[in-house]
Amino acid sequence: MSALERFDSPFTPLRDDVWAAVSxxxxxxxxxxxxxxxDSLCRLLNLFALQFLTPxxxxxxxxxxxLNVEIEIAGLSxxxxxxxxxxxxxxxxxxxxxxxxxxxAD
Known part of the structure; x- marks a missing residue:
């Protein structure tokens, strides 16, 4: 079980987008x-990890x-x-x- 799946975890799995809450x-x-x-790929993916997002x-x-990099992620405003x-x-x-x-396409 990851830290994000634990109910008593101090981390929240989804962070609210306070600037675009209604978007x-x-x-x-x-x-x-x-x-x-x-370290190029790590730097890019770290921008998502810092916000608890997983592409x-x-x-x-x-x-x-x-490097040609393509990243797809859902759930963003x-x-x-x-x-x-x-x-x-x-x-x-x-x-x-x-x-x-x-x-x-899932």
Missing amino acids: AHSCVYYQLSVEAEP HKVLMNQHGDM WHRAELIAQKMRNLICVNEVSLQLAER
């Missing part, structure tokens, strides 16, 4: 171009000295998704970030 949550898709450094799809391919995209853009290893709505 509809959706599935978003990030496409990134990132420098192929050993349901992560794809990464290396092309020369660049568009505002929150944009904030995460901006934090990604601020990482020194990230060259380009594209964000769009995704259709989640």
Whole structure:
């Protein structure tokens, strides 16, 4: 059992989006171009981990000295998704970030 599944855990599994509490949550898709450094993928995924979010799809391919990364995650308001995209853009290893709505096929 993970810490998020425990009822007496100090962690909350879903954090409320206080800036967009009435906004509809959706599935978003990030496409990134990132420098192929050993910690690049960890830096990107840490932005989600810090908010107790787990992407349901992560794809990464290396092309020369660049990584093409695709991340799909559901349950975010568009505002929150944009904030995460901006934090990604601020990482020194990230060259380009594209964000769009995704259709989640389960």
